[in-house]
Amino acid sequence: MHAILEKRLIAPNEYDMWVEAPKVASHARPGQFVVVRPTPKGERIPLTIADYDLKRGSIRFIFQAVGKTTHQMARFEVGDSLSDVLGPLGRPSEIKKWGTVMLVGGGVGIAALFPILRELKRVGNYTITVLGGRSSELVIMKDECRRYSDELIITTDDGSEGIKGVVTEGMRVASEGRKIDQAWAIGPTIMMKFASLAAKEMGIPIWVSLNPIMVDGTGMCGGCRVEVGGEVRFACVDGPEFDGWAVNWDVLMRRLQQYKEEEKLSLEQYMAEVESVV
């Protein structure tokens, strides 16, 4: 059991949680993820590790309540426990001195980006961070990211903060007149797709962190297969980071739809249950 040590609503429907997981905390590196099963009848879902605290033996993740599992987790309070947390899983990000790096984040993907940004800064890169969201309140972790960013660009769809537009606008501004040695993009699939297309256009190599449906998260089931450079890879063990230029985005988006009906049914039933209790 993994006790919830802190929980905070940080944006509409987005939660910031610190959970006891000493083995994960002491082995986690930027870019890795955990598989969480909140209850004994629950589903196993992958969540990217947003931070880790070795002393306290805890890890942090930030998630959006979307389906039943995340809605259920959103209702958990400090002192409650998650049944299972397995990790850290996946290959860590390639942290080294690249030179100038650009980190593009959207939605709760910003949480996954944060430890990568911090490490890249620590090893001496010049860091340009581009964070995007529909509106200002949905761009999370701005202050934390600012601390490790030489430059921080914010884009919002509605123009409530920073540049009015999507992250690719920010990427263009960030890269104007200079060479970016490596980029990362983490966020909604559609955002990563367009960030990759833009990066390719600009000739910037880019890592993206893929989020397909997973079951075990250890390479055992092959459910998370993605197509990269025409080859089938398992996101859980070969990734989650892949070369954004080479990802087949259509396959990923299609496979993410596989259980749409079941997910809807599950959520509706859960919501009806919790509302009838209230």
Add this chain to the structure above:
Amino acid sequence: MSPKVRQKKVPIAEQKPEERIRNFNEVCLGYTMEEAIEEGMRCLQCKNAPCVAGCPVTIDIPGFIKALREGNIDESWKILSSATNLPAVCGRVCPQETQCEGVCTLGRGKDFEPVAIGKLERFVADWKAGSGVQSAPVVHRGEPKGKVAIVGSGPAGLTAAGDLAKMGYRVKIYEALHEPGGVLMYGIPEFRLPKAIVRREIENIKLLDVEVEVDTAVGRSITVEELRGEYDAIFIGTGAGTPRFIGIPGTTLNGVYSASEFLTRVNLMHAYRFPEYDTPIKKLKNVVVVGGGNVAMDAARSALRLGAEHVTVAYRRTQAEMPARVEEYHHAVEEGIEFCWLTNPVEYVGDERGWVKAVNCIRMELGEPDESGRRRPIPVPGSEFLLEADGAIEAIGQGSNKVLLDAFPELKLNKHGYIVADPETGATSVEGVFAGGDIVTGAATVILAMGAGKNAAKAIDEYISTKRLKAASR
């Protein structure tokens, strides 16, 4: 041969096919006490006991059957459990027909069937569990002889753990999933091996003071160096652990599964009880299962129970070469699974939404025998045909999982990526590290993995004892 000996096995009760295809309950209902004793009477109590030699964990088969037919079930269980830590499991999933029962003297007589050794084994284990009195475990008090880490809680790991604990070692099993049991939990379906039975046998092993730590991926959640620092020896029994795909076009279409994913969703995650359990599985109408082993049978029969109207197994050889157990094949046929022999898929055809709608297959013919001794299937040019399907499950075997192996580069692997280990002892290229089961042999059977776990336990005991002795004499 005494004329009194029945020629055929005492028939065993099973759920009727038309009933069982609608539920996940166990197919075989087991013997009653009377039936078990009657079947036990068929044993000739051979002095040379070829059955024992045919058993990878060398159970004293005439011994446990003798005690059983004398009505001394407790004694019978003791004999069984001194050799196997998983009798209720073995009795259900061992391929007895090629092991103990395959060499049974009685079965050699004209028109005689061998003794139903497996069914008797499960009877004794189930009776013992049902009696509610598990014998007080032989817990080794006092200073442990050493500390051993077991990586993986499948049949190999559980067997090694149980045996080492009985010898007086402090044993801890590390399991990556949220529940121990390995393939017994995620792979073999409820209708063939009820999970309550697996849990019960694991509880019995825990009673020997074996500790189990779940949600721990060795190589990730804990490093190999940490393990080597803390333990006197390590046994690796992780299973093969990664699904193979044929690699034909359309593999990433929605509705195409590896058998591992399909079965893990159904078994470990209880997707057949969705939405009570949160993990879903698609309701499929026409399912094509590719492969001819037990896993293919399990996937096909599970798909049927989930409500599929047509389930077809496509196998590239013929029934004669099929590696599945005869019993499983017969059960599948009884349940209405269709078999397409000499058939291999060449492409998954998708609809406009990206879901599989058909499997394009090609006919095969058998040529010269290959390295496995079975005749090699060769495609017949121009013989392609379509099988309609909204779901396809590949059950064509497994490769070695790299999560642990990548974190342990000193460990020597063979050309297939499996761990090189001494077939007698399980000793690997690294001192103090032993391995057994599918991660050494490639996908095989539960009982062979158990045999490897048992041999490794002996070798580990020898290794640690010798090391202690040397250290003491210094």
